[in-house]
Each structure stands twice: as C-alpha cells, then as structure tokens.
Amino acid sequence: MTTALQTVAVETAPLAIDDRLMANAIRALSMDAIEKARSGHPGMPMGMADVATVLFTRFLKFDPADPTWPDRDRFVLSAGHGSMLLYALLYLTGYEGVTLDELKTFRQLGSKTAGHPEYGHCPGVETTTGPLGQGIANAVGMALAERMLNARFGDDLVNHFTYVVAGDGCLMEGLSHEAIDLAGHLRLNRLIVLFDDNGISIDGDTSLATSTDQLARFAAAGWDVTRVDGHDPEAVAAAIQAAKLTGTPSLIACRTVIGYGAPTKQGTEATHGAPLGADEVAGARAALGWSHAPFEIPTDILSAWRSAGSRGADAHLSWERRLQSADRNTRQAFLDGQRGTPGLGLDTALADLKAAFAAEAPKIATRQASQKVIEAIAPVLPALIGGSADLTGSNLTKARSQETVTADKFAGGYIHYGVREHVMGAAMNGIALHGGFIPYGGTFLVFTDYCRPSIRLSALMGQRVIYVMTHDSIGLGEDGPTHQPVEHLASLRAMPNVNVFRPADAMETVEAWACALADTDTPSILCLSRQGLPALRREASDDNPVAKGAYVVSGDIERRDVTLLATGSEVALAVEAAGQLREEGIAATVVSMPCWELFRVQPEAYRTQVLGTAPRVAVEAAVETGWERWIGETGRFVGMTGFGASAPADDLYAHFGITAVAIAAAAKAIRTSKGE
Numbered sequence: 130m131t132t133a134l135q136t137v138a139v140e141t142a143p144l145a146i147d148d149r150l151m152a153n154a155i156r157a158l159s160m161d162a163i164e165k166a167r168s169g170h171p172g173m174p175m176g177m178a179d180v181a182t183v184l185f186t187r188f189l190k191f192d193p194a195d196p197t198w199p200d201r202d203r204f205v206l207s208a209g210h211g212s213m214l215l216y217a218l219l220y221l222t223g224y225e226g227v228t229l230d231e232l233k234t235f236r237q238l239g240s241k242t243a244g245h246p247e248y249g250h251c252p253g254v255e256t257t258t259g260p261l262g263q264g265i266a267n268a269v270g271m272a273l274a275e276r277m278l279n280a281r282f283g284d285d286l287v288n289h290f291t292y293v294v295a296g297d298g299c300l301m302e303g304l305s306h307e308a309i310d311l312a313g314h315l316r317l318n319r320l321i322v323l324f325d326d327n328g329i330s331i332d333g334d335t336s337l338a339t340s341t342d343q344l345a346r347f348a349a350a351g352w353d354v355t356r357v358d359g360h361d362p363e364a365v366a367a368a369i370q371a372a373k374l375t376g377t378p379s380l381i382a383c384r385t386v387i388g389y390g391a392p393t394k395q396g397t398e399a400t401h402g403a404p405l406g407a408d409e410v411a412g413a414r415a416a417l418g419w420s421h422a423p424f425e426i427p428t429d430i431l432s433a434w435r436s437a438g439s440r441g442a443d444a445h446l447s448w449e450r451r452l453q454s455a456d457r458n459t460r461q462a463f464l465d466g467q468r469g470t471p472g473l474g475l476d477t478a479l480a481d482l483k484a485a486f487a488a489e490a491p492k493i494a495t496r497q498a499s500q501k502v503i504e505a506i507a508p509v510l511p512a513l514i515g516g517s518a519d520l521t522g523s524n525l526t527k528a529r530s531q532e533t534v535t536a537d538k539f540a541g542g543y544i545h546y547g548v549r550e551h552v553m554g555a556a557m558n559g560i561a562l563h564g565g566f567i568p569y570g571g572t573f574l575v576f577t578d579y580c581r582p583s584i585r586l587s588a589l590m591g592q593r594v595i596y597v598m599t600h601d602s603i604g605l606g607e608d609g610p611t612h613q614p615v616e617h618l619a620s621l622r623a624m625p626n627v628n629v630f631r632p633a634d635a636m637e638t639v640e641a642w643a644c645a646l647a648d649t650d651t652p653s654i655l656c657l658s659r660q661g662l663p664a665l666r667r668e669a670s671d672d673n674p675v676a677k678g679a680y681v682v683s684g685d686i687e688r689r690d691v692t693l694l695a696t697g698s699e700v701a702l703a704v705e706a707a708g709q710l711r712e713e714g715i716a717a718t719v720v721s722m723p724c725w726e727l728f729r730v731q732p733e734a735y736r737t738q739v740l741g742t743a744p745r746v747a748v749e750a751a752v753e754t755g756w757e758r759w760i761g762e763t764g765r766f767v768g769m770t771g772f773g774a775s776a777p778a779d780d781l782y783a784h785f786g787i788t789a790v791a792i793a794a795a796a797k798a799i800r801t802s803k804g805e
C-alpha cells in the first residue's frame with residue numbers, strides 16, 4: 130500500500146455512498162489509466178461500471194486479503210479488453226499489490242496491469258482473457274468444478290458462484306455456443322453471465338454482423354434469461370438475486386451504453402478501443418459530476434469501496450473454522466486436492482503397471498496403454514477428472530471406476546464433453562484454475578486444431594491440463610488424410626510451455642503420463658497411436674527416461690556409425706533398420722525422443738551423450754519441420770512431405786516410404802556422402 134488514500138481503515142461501516150458515485154470511480158480510473166497509457170479500451174469499463182458495482186458491493190463473495198480462498202466466488206472478465214474494469218475493482222476493493230501506482234503503469238512492462246488480464250500476474254485475476262469467448266468457456270469449467278467439488282465435500286466447504294462479464298464479441302464467437310450448450314445441459318445453476326448488451330463492437334453496430342436473439346439462444350440451451358437496464362442498480366441487483374435461485378445457469382442481458390458518460394462518443398464504437406482524448410475525458414468528468422483530479426478517489430468513496438472489499442472477511446473466517454472442524458480425512462483430502470499433490474498411491478500404481486508391462490511386453494497401441502494407465506490411477510487419484518469430445522471408445526479415456534458426471538450427479542469423474550473440442554480445452558482450463566482437480570480430455574490429434582486457442586491458454590497460464598490425443602499419424606489408416614495429422618506435432622512443438630509426448634510403447638506411455646501428472650505448471654499433450662506397437666523396453670526401472678525427453682533405446686552409446694532418432698510408432702522401425710544396418714557392418718544407435726521439450730532442458734553433457742557425434746537420420750510419420758535442430762544440415766529425414774491418404778496403415782507406411790529399408794538406405798546415403 131503506497132498512498133495515503135489506500136490506508137483507509139477497512140473496518141469502517143459501509144457508508145451510504147450512492148452506487149453511481151462508486152461506479153463513477155471505476156469510470157474515472159479507467160479513463161485516467163487509459164489516457165496515461167495512451168492505449169486501452171474505455172468503452173466497456175464505462176458501460177459496465179454500474180453492473181460491476183452492484184455485483185462487487187452486494188453479491189460477490191470474496192476476500193481481497195486472500196485472493197486464493199478456495200470458496201470465493203469466481204469473477205471472470207470474459208471481455209478481457211475491458212481489463213481496466215477489473216483492475217479498478219481490484220484496486221478499489223483493496224487487493225494487496227494492486228495499487229494506484231499499478232493503475233498508473235497500466236499496460237507498461239513489468240506492471241501487474243497487463244493489457245489484458247493475465248492469470249498469475251495480478252492477484253484477483255482468475256483467468257487470462259482477451260481471446261474472446263475463452264473466458265465464458267473457462268467459467269463453465271469453473272462452475273462445473275464447483276459442483277463436482279461440492280458433491281465431494283459438501284456445502285460447508287464448497288458453496289460458491291461463478292460470475293462472468295461477457296460482451297457481444299464473446300457471444301459471437303463459436304466457442305460460446307459450445308460453452309452455453311454444455312452449461313445448459315449440465316444445469317450449472319451457479320453460473321451467472323452478465324452480458325454487456327451494448328450492441329456495439331469494433332466495426333460499429335453489431336447489426337452489421339449478427340441478428341441473433343441472444344436471449345432466445347441461451348433459453349434454447351436451457352438457461353434462465355432476463356434483460357435489464359444495466360444502468361439501473363436496483364434492476365441489476367434484482368436480476369442477480371433471482372438468478373442465484375434458479376436451477377439452471379442464468380443470462381442477464383444488461384442493456385448498457387458503451388462509453389457511458391463520454392459526451393460525444395458514448396454509444397459509439399469510438400469508445401471501444403482507444404483513449405477518449407483530453408477534451409472528451411474533461412467532458413465526461415463534467416457529465417458524470419466527477420470533479421476530482423486524475424487518479425484521485427475521494428476518501429469517502431474509497432472507504433465505501435474498501436468496506437465492500439471487507440464484506441467477505443467474516444464468511445472467509447467461518448469457512449476456515451468449518452475446514453478446521455471437518456474430520457481429519459476430509460480436511461486432508463480437501464487440502465491435498467487444492468495443493469494438487471498426486472500422492473503416494475499414484476507412484477505405486479504407476480510402478481506396478483510398469484512392472485506388469487515389463488513382464489508381459491504387450492504389443493498394444495499406446496492409446497490402449499494409456500487406458501491401462503487411467504484404469505490404474507483413477508481409483509487412487511480422486512482429483513483426476515477425465516473426459517472426451519465424443520470419442521471415448523477411440524481415445525480410450527474412460528476407466529471402469531469413473532462414473533459419468535451428469536446434471537443430477539456431479540460426484541462422477543468423467544465428462545462427456547460432446548462433439549465440442551474447443552470447450553473441452555477451455556473448460557479443462559477452468560477446472561484446473563478452479564483447483565481441486567487434474568483434468569484430462571481426449572480427441573484425435575488432428576483435432577487439436579479445433580481447440581488450439583485453449584491449448585495456448587493452458588500453456589500461457591501454466592495449467593496442468595492433460596490432452597490425450599490419439600490417432601497420431603497416418604498409422605490410423607483408413608480414415609484418411611482428413612484424420613491423419615502431419616503438421617500437428619510440429620505446430621504443437623512450436624508453442625511455448627507445452628510438453629508434447631509421443632511415446633513409443635506401453636512403458637513409455639506410463640512414463641509420459643507420470644511426467645504429465647507431475648508437472649503442475651505445464652500442459653501436456655499425449656500423442657498416442659491407434660495401431661499396436663511392440664514393447665521396446667522390457668525392464669521396469671525406477672527411473673523415468675521419458676522425463677529426460679530422449680534416451681538411447683538400442684545400440685552402443687559410445688561407438689556408433691550412425692544415430693537414428695525417432696518418436697512414437699517409428700522407434701520400432703528405427704530399431705528394425707538398425708538390425709538391417711548391423712548385418713551390413715554398420716553400427717546404428719537408436720534414440721527415442723518422446724518429448725523434445727524435456728530433452729532441450731537437459732544438461733548439455735547428457736544431450737551430447739545421447740545424440741553422439743555420428744551422422745543422424747530422423748524418422749517420424751509427420752512433416753520435417755523442427756527436426757533440423759536435431760539432425761543438422763547433413764542429416765536425413767524420413768517422414769511425410771504432404772497429406773496422407775486413405776488406406777490400411779501398413780500400405781500407407783510403404784506408400785510414403787516410411788520403412789526400415791528406407792531408414793537404413795538414408796543412413797547409408799549420408800555415410801556415403803560423407804565419404805565413409
């Protein structure tokens with residue numbers, strides 16, 4: 130706390146400050162911060178200030194002294210461009226660290242007040258928003274997590290709402306369709322969306338691009354819907370009060386004027402995404418009756434806001450008492466879930482499975498191995514929440530012990546996301562952000578494209594979300610090029626903070642799962658085969674070579690004439706090629722590279738040892754992009770150069786020249802070209 134204004138005692142009883150004055154504090158701070166930054170979006174915070182004031186002063190259950198209190202209501206600013214609305218609220222209600230100085234450095238390097246709200250960057254920001262539609266879909270995951278956690282721990286420990294502010298943009302995005310459909314189907318009655326119904330987006334009036342009756346659309350998806358004047362605090366309050374009592378999610382369309390108060394620009398797109406300018410700001414101050422200097426909030430108004438911020442302290446304390454008086458096992462289970470620690474039972478389950486795979490050496494698809502992992506861990510990892518976007522039988526994502534989550538029974542551990550990959554990713558982000566759960570969900574690897582924006586946010590927010598992506602190459606066969614990923618591995622590897630795993634056999638699949646569960650700050654993508662793969666490693670060691678990203682699976686680590694690098698289904702081909710080369714007196718060492726990202730961060734000595742100095746051939750049934758790093762200028766690549774085709778898998782491998790013979794030939798060719 131750096132300023133005199135911020136030291137106002139929070140014990141002060143709520144002052145009879147008019148809602149409008151409190152809302153004008155949001156408007157003024159938004160205008161001032163955006164003017165100072167010379168960039169930002171004033172229209173939305175000015176338009177929604179009245180609605181936000183009602184929500185934060187009368188309804189939202191929160192405690193700025195502990196932004197991570199598990200039973201707080203969640204507030205999601207889906208319309209992330211209106212970030213100043215949230216930053217103003219966090220400052221006014223007294224979140225530690227969200228100071229006036231932070232508002233003065235809005236959008237500047239190193240400030241908490243980034244251009245769009247960023248999770249982990251600023252206390253009180255529940256999720257990163259800005260890509261429209263993601264926030265409302267995250268909120269569906271949060272509201273679902275609340276119900277699922279409530280089913281496990283009861284009202285005493287879990288009993289909160291998820292509120293969303295979404296604009297026309299969020300509701301125009303296709304993702305919103307998936308999100309509202311899923312929320313309506315699951316009757317997530319703790320989800321309340323406050324729609325900034327201002328009829329304006331960047332290009333102008335929304336009638337330029339849409340004629341949808343949003344209320345009818347939400348109603349069709351099973352939501353309770355209503356429309357209010359968003360500048361009438363009592364009407365907004367009555368609508369929220371009613372929404373809290375419904376048995377379904379609620380949409381409150383708040384008719385607002387974008388840029389409310391700006392004398393010549395309000396109601397127009399001119400206020401959407403640019404500073405208003407000094408004259409317009411002066412005019413707005415006059416129109417709103419706000420005579421205070423920039424960034425100055427009168428003591429009585431700030432005091433009223435701080436009182437609103439301290440409203441939740443008692444509820445928080447009572448909750449802490451309830452947690453302390455819960456029986457020991459319940460309390461421990463709740464806290465373990467919150468900390469996200471998988472626990473000892475998991476290690477044993479994974480070790481047992483490795484021992485079984487070592488003994489049996491099963492020739493199974495890695496998706497089948499993954500199913501065995503899920504079967505083994507689901508009973509010992511209650512925080513695990515599985516799901517699939519309508520491909521359960523193909524992704525093999527459901528354990529027998531997992532019951533389906535339904536609107537009538539949230540105690541289950543498996544979600545049928547329907548044919549909605551995008552909301553599956555976004556909801557998993559919301560579930561992970563909410564806390565208490567480790568979500569995983571499946572679809573075909575090729576359809577990562579359908580949820581890529583959510584995968585990107587998993588990565589940006591550092592969330593442990595596990596994507597189980599099966600049918601990972603032309604090896605899926607007859608479904609053809611529409612379903613055969615070729616560029617996906619490369620494009621996912623290009624994304625920062627994502628671990629892309631492509632295990633080569635059952636053993637590596639267990640180890641990839643172990644890595645994904647252990648890494649709490651990074652999403653993982655498990656790329657799994659449809660087709661059976663031979664067991665490569667037949668010893669169950671305690672260490673986890675997959676965690677090192679790459680390792681030697683066959684051949685001499687020191688003496689080698691050529692190194693064959695491969696991932697997933699192609700590792701077995703490389704081993705076969707090495708056998709052929711051996712018959713010709715050529716020593717080939719095979720390196721499995723299940724996770725490039727983990728290999729890249731190994732000590733240089735380890736990387737050098739694994740890669741060796743001999744010429745290299747890489748093989749992967751995908752495009753070459755990225756392999757240059759590992760094979761260098763002189764290396765060869767055996768893989769795909771274009772889309773696949775429709776045929777049985779073996780025919781496709783032969784047709785596209787991804788064979789042991791081709792790998793061996795490539796190895797001999799580089800040795801010849803190097804004069805060896």
Ligand SMILES: Cc1ncc(C[n+]2csc(CCOP(=O)(O)OP(=O)(O)O)c2C)c(N)n1
Nearest residue numbers: 173259260261296297298299329330331401
């Ligand atoms: C996925 C995505 N597409 C485009 C944008 C760029 N963009 C930011 S705000 C906006 C218009 C949003 O309109 P609305 O929700 O009505 O906001 P308002 O104008 O009321 O502030 C657009 C297109 C974005 N942030 N995310």
